[in-house]
Amino acid sequence: MAKVIIGIHGLGNKPTKQLLEKWWKEAIIEGLAKAGKPYSDFKFELIYWADVLHENQLDEKCIDKNSPVYLSERYAPSSGKSNNEDHSFRRKMLDILSTELESTFIEKDFTPKYAVVTDAIMKHWFKDLEDYYNEKFLPAFNSNAKKIIRNRVIEVIEKYKDDEILLIAHSMGSIIAFDVLSFEIPGAKIDSLVTIGSPLAAPMVKSKIAAEQKQHLGHLRHLRTPSPLERKWYNFADIEDKVAYNYELADDFAINRHLVKPVDFLVFNDYQINGERNPHKSYGYLRTPEMAAKIREFLEYEPPSVLNRRIQEIKNIMKLLFRTNRNPQNQ
Numbered sequence: 001m002a003k004v005i006i007g008i009h010g011l012g013n014k015p016t017k018q019l020l021e022k023w024w025k026e027a028i029i030e031g032l033a034k035a036g037k038p039y040s041d042f043k044f045e046l047i048y049w050a051d052v053l054h055e056n057q058l059d060e061k062c063i064d065k066n067s068p069v070y071l072s073e074r075y076a077p078s079s080g081k082s083n084n085e086d087h088s089f090r091r092k093m094l095d096i097l098s099t100e101l102e103s104t105f106i107e108k109d110f111t112p113k114y115a116v117v118t119d120a121i122m123k124h125w126f127k128d129l130e131d132y133y134n135e136k137f138l139p140a141f142n143s144n145a146k147k148i149i150r151n152r153v154i155e156v157i158e159k160y161k162d163d164e165i166l167l168i169a170h171s172m173g174s175i176i177a178f179d180v181l182s183f184e185i186p187g188a189k190i191d192s193l194v195t196i197g198s199p200l201a202a203p204m205v206k207s208k209i210a211a212e213q214k215q216h217l218g219h220l221r222h223l224r225t226p227s228p229l230e231r232k233w234y235n236f237a238d239i240e241d242k243v244a245y246n247y248e249l250a251d252d253f254a255i256n257r258h259l260v261k262p263v264d265f266l267v268f269n270d271y272q273i274n275g276e277r278n279p280h281k282s283y284g285y286l287r288t289p290e291m292a293a294k295i296r297e298f299l300e301y302e303p304p305s306v307l308n309r310r311i312q313e314i315k316n317i318m319k320l321l322f323r324t325n326r327n328p329q330n331q
Contacts, residue, residue, distance in 0.1 A: 003164045003299055004043040006156060009050065010171025010197065010282060011128040015058045015071055017048035023075035024286060028295060030077060031287030037296050043163075047156050049149045049176075052138065053128050075283050076273050083268035087239045094239070098201070098246040105203040109220065110210030118204040129172055133208055153180040157188055164191045166298040170282040171243055174198035175205060181226035182209075183216055192232040192298055195262075196285035197269075200253075201246035225256040231301075234294050235262045238269040238279040265290050 007024050014020050025044045032039045050057060058071040065072070105113055112118055122130040130136075135144040153176060157165065167190055169177035174195040181190065199205055206223060214220040225233060237247035246252075249262035271277065271284030278284070285291060 001162065001164055001303070002043065003166070004045065004160045005166045005168065005295065005298070006160070007044065007046045008153065008167070008169040008173030008177050009046065009048065010173045011126060012050075013054040013058050013069075014048070014050035015060055017046060017051075019060060020048065020050075021046035023283060026075060027283040027286035028291070031289070031292040032295060034078075034287070035289055035292035035296065037292070039296075039299060042295075042299060045156060045160075047153050047173075049152055052141065052145055052148050052152075053131055053136075073271075073273055073278060073281060076271070078270050078284075078287060079272060081270060081272075083270075087266075090239055094245055094247065101246075102203050102206075106207050110207050110223075112204065112207045118207075122204065126172075129175070132172070132176075149176055150180050150184055153177065154184055157185060157190070161188070164298075164301075164303065165189070166192050166194070166295065168194045168196065168286070169198070170195075170285065171197045171199065171280065174200055178209065178226060179212065181228045182224075183212055186227045188228040189230055190226075190228045191230055191301075191303075192234070192294070193226075193229050194234045194236065194291065194294055195249070196236045196282065196291075197241050197244045197280045198235060198237070198249065199243050199246075201249050206252065222254045223252060225253045225261045227256045227258075229256060229260045230258050231260065232294075233260055233262045234290075235264045236267045236285055236288065236290060237264070238285075239266055240279040241269065243280050267291075 005028070007021075009020060009024075015023075021044070024046055028044070029038070029040050056069050059067075059069045060071050060074060062070045064070055105118060107113060119130070122133070131145045132149060133146070135146045137144050138148065141148050157180075167177060175198075177193065177195070178200060181188065181193075200209075209223055210220055213223065235249045237244040239247065241247075247266060248264045250264050253262055255261045267285065267288045267290045269279040269281065269284035269288065271279070271281035
């Protein structure tokens with residue numbers, strides 16, 4: 001059984017798939033080399049969907065900064081700068097902000113309180129997300145945006161169904177990954193998921209997930225970790241990443257049948273270009289020491305035998321039953 005790393009990019013227009021895939025892999029290789037494990041021959045494939053919502057992709061050869069296809073943020077190796085700032089105050093403020101936004105915009109059952117406001121926010125700041133959730137019809141594809149994008153994820157995961165998969169999802173890509181694994185292919189097998197710069201804990205996103213979860217399950221008491229995740233779910237966020245302002249997912253998503261739920265890490269995204277830092281950029285996340293450690297863990301991990309796997313599944317079932325008996329409100 002081979003190992004494969006699959007990426008899903010985030011919102012906004014992008015350069016071509018070939019170039020973006022190349023830059024993602026270069027960022028991963030850079031991080032591994034700095035960690036003392038210079039892997040470079042691992043299998044990597046990027047799930048690309050920017051062309052679904054953007055007719056013309058960003059062009060690295062374009063020099064007109066006013067052009068809609070001008071590529072302002074190319075891949076650039078790390079400058080080597082480290083983060084020595086004390087962010088304790090910022091963390092406290094973000095924790096308060098997250099709590100206030102949640103109580104303001106969604107009910108305890110995740111029903112949105114001010115749908116008009118949240119829809120307006122999406123329309124202005126997150127157009128790709130609006131087109132995805134509203135299932136915008138695209139004549140060029142003779143289908144809607146959500147279906148096309150999800151099908152691309154399904155196709156790639158199906159392609160590697162006999163392999164061990166590490167899925168890395170950035171920004172809106174983490175929403176797409178969550179939705180596909182939860183609602184489209186819940187029987188798939190994914191070794192591990194790493195979400196980076198993820199807005200999954202944002203109230204408007206949680207309300208959308210809850211609505212679809214209720215549609216599929218017929219009930220809702222909490223949001224659940226996707227069932228295909230068999231071993232790990234790591235969530236990385238830079239404290240200055242505005243998209244991932246709610247930087248902890250562990251308290252938002254309950255364990256799945258494999259006892260997997262998010263494990264959160266605050267990391268330093270060192271991406272900068274022309275002297276300007278972007279703490280949300282995928283390349284910076286992909287080369288963090290924390291990412292390198294998790295990729296090494298995945299590449300070096302030896303899965304248990306079939307017998308040991310079955311024994312572990314039985315243990316998981318017993319643990320779930322024990323949790324249910326002690327905490328009936330969690331079901």
